[in-house]
Amino acid sequence: MSDIITAAMVVIGDEILSGRTKDKNIGHLADILAAIGIDLKEVRIVPDEEDEIVAAINALRVKYTYLFTTGGIGPTHDDITADSVAKAFGVPCEYDAKAYAMLEASYATRGLEFTEARKRMARMPVGADHIDNPVSLAPGFRIGNVHVMAGVPAIFQAMLDNVVPTLRSGVVMLSATVHCPHGEGVIGGPLGDIQKANPDTIIGSYPKYLDGKFWTELVVRSRSAESLARAKGEIEAMLAGLQPAS
Amino acid sequence: MSDIITAAMVVIGDEILSGRTKDKNIGHLADILAAIGIDLKEVRIVPDEEDEIVAAINALRVKYTYLFTTGGIGPTHDDITADSVAKAFGVPCEYDAKAYAMLEASYATRGLEFTEARKRMARMPVGADHIDNPVSLAPGFRIGNVHVMAGVPAIFQAMLDNVVPTLRSGVVMLSATVHCPHGEGVIGGPLGDIQKANPDTIIGSYPKYLDGKFWTELVVRSRSAESLARAKGEIEAMLAGLQPAS
Numbered sequence: 001m002s003d004i005i006t007a008a009m010v011v012i013g014d015e016i017l018s019g020r021t022k023d024k025n026i027g028h029l030a031d032i033l034a035a036i037g038i039d040l041k042e043v044r045i046v047p048d049e050e051d052e053i054v055a056a057i058n059a060l061r062v063k064y065t066y067l068f069t070t071g072g073i074g075p076t077h078d079d080i081t082a083d084s085v086a087k088a089f090g091v092p093c094e095y096d097a098k099a100y101a102m103l104e105a106s107y108a109t110r111g112l113e114f115t116e117a118r119k120r121m122a123r124m125p126v127g128a129d130h131i132d133n134p135v136s137l138a139p140g141f142r143i144g145n146v147h148v149m150a151g152v153p154a155i156f157q158a159m160l161d162n163v164v165p166t167l168r169s170g171v172v173m174l175s176a177t178v179h180c181p182h183g184e185g186v187i188g189g190p191l192g193d194i195q196k197a198n199p200d201t202i203i204g205s206y207p208k209y210l211d212g213k214f215w216t217e218l219v220v221r222s223r224s225a226e227s228l229a230r231a232k233g234e235i236e237a238m239l240a241g242l243q244p245a246s
Numbered sequence: 247m248s249d250i251i252t253a254a255m256v257v258i259g260d261e262i263l264s265g266r267t268k269d270k271n272i273g274h275l276a277d278i279l280a281a282i283g284i285d286l287k288e289v290r291i292v293p294d295e296e297d298e299i300v301a302a303i304n305a306l307r308v309k310y311t312y313l314f315t316t317g318g319i320g321p322t323h324d325d326i327t328a329d330s331v332a333k334a335f336g337v338p339c340e341y342d343a344k345a346y347a348m349l350e351a352s353y354a355t356r357g358l359e360f361t362e363a364r365k366r367m368a369r370m371p372v373g374a375d376h377i378d379n380p381v382s383l384a385p386g387f388r389i390g391n392v393h394v395m396a397g398v399p400a401i402f403q404a405m406l407d408n409v410v411p412t413l414r415s416g417v418v419m420l421s422a423t424v425h426c427p428h429g430e431g432v433i434g435g436p437l438g439d440i441q442k443a444n445p446d447t448i449i450g451s452y453p454k455y456l457d458g459k460f461w462t463e464l465v466v467r468s469r470s471a472e473s474l475a476r477a478k479g480e481i482e483a484m485l486a487g488l489q490p491a492s
Binding site: 014015016017018019020021022023026027029030031033034039040041042043044045046047048052074075076077078079107112115116117118120121135136151152154155173175184185186187188189191192195196202203204205206207208209214219221 | 260261262263264265266267268269272273276277279280285286287288289290291292293294298320321322323324325353358361362363364366367381382398400401419421430431432433434435437438441442448449450451452453454455460465467
């Protein structure tokens with residue numbers, strides 16, 4: 001069994017907390033990390049306030065293998081992620097020469113002014129590496145174990161595609177789903193016994209409610225195929241022994 | 247100006263962090279709180295682990311006026327929210343007599359066994375009040391400023407409808423949206439100046455990317471209609487002075 005690789009995410013933005021924008025990045029990151037065997041353990045959504053961003057980054061970057069952030073790296077006054085990350089690491093936030101030159105050239109080619117606002121997108125904590133942005137050029141960055149990416153989903157996803165090959169992958173968590181036609185109240189007791197008897201699995205029970213009826217999706221997770229199969233078999237045997245769902 | 251009422255949310259569940267379930271409750275709570283003038287300031291998504299749940303609840307309940315949780319109040323072994331909240335408050339978690347009697351009667355009426363698993367749904371921190379659940383009966387609960395609700399969206403929404411009338415409402419945050427045909431790089435500088443000149447507004451800039459073009463949604467928020475109108479007017483004047491978007 002290889003070591004467990006963990007991750008956390010900080011979503012930065014008043015627009016998520018106000019309800020105006022519905023986040024689409026949490027689910028995407030969760031899916032991608034699950035696919036490569038990294039455990040997403042915590043997500044925080046924080047406002048565009050430096051103290052809150054710094055506190056979240058410093059709480060999470062020491063606790064998990066990787067930290068990913070989305071949002072707040074554009075050119076406007078409310079884009080304070082680069083400054084906040086620099087502050088969290090205790091380093092200056094300055095124009096990155098490579099990013100500055102790249103953006104300057106791009107705007108020149110397009111006949112557009114390289115405004116003070118646009119220059120903001122070249123600012124990074126000193127010592128950060130670029131995360132390439134194939135959609136709109138202005139890069140994200142990595143410093144230490146913290147990966148700072150855009151909030152616009154198309155850009156976030158493209159940046160994340162560039163980050164994934166740089167991550168250590170864990171042993172992929174295998175999962176098996178068992179459809180249970182009963183509500184949780186019927187199977188909660190025996191399911192708890194099966195969980196106790198299979199400590200190297202994680203058995204999740206996800207209640208569903210549709211058209212006035214409850215059913216349950218049971219998901220067994222394990223890094224061992226053998227343990228997964230054993231627990232799944234015990235659940236199926238347990239379900240087979242129950243009365244049909246009313 | 248009335249006082250500011252703040253809130254935070256803890257979403258409890260491995261199924262969100264694994265990507266298997268995409269959260270629908272954060273956006274709903276954000277919308278409802280915005281409508282009644284309560285500022286949602288932070289959200290944390292935590293796994294089904296007691297220490298993590300307790301830490302999140304204790305960090306947030308002292309910092310904000312209200313705390314709302316979703317998930318982990320069903321009958322199975324991975325439903326540990328009631329125990330975790332009790333631990334956070336330093337009180338025992340016991341069968342609530344009213345909830346127990348209500349559930350016992352309901353299962354008896356339906357000719358169903360009141361299993362140990364189902365009995366778990368009557369457990370609450372001692373001293374908690376019920377949050378009625380019109381969908382599936384088993385109540386949520388409130389203790390102190392913490393409101394503990396179900397994770398299934400239909401049940402969460404119904405419980406929240408019962409909670410809203412009990413909350414102190416703030417002065418509703420007014421908002422006005424200005425469509426900006428330019429990317430953030432064009433307007434970032436002057437927009438920052440307008441923000442500085444209008445300190446009792448919050449001006450948000452939300453970049454949009456569609457079909458290879460950037461545009462920006464500008465949102466002015468204020469609790470004062472007068473301040474809102476002034477800042478909105480300044481933004482519109484700024485935009486009118488720009489070249490048409492290419």
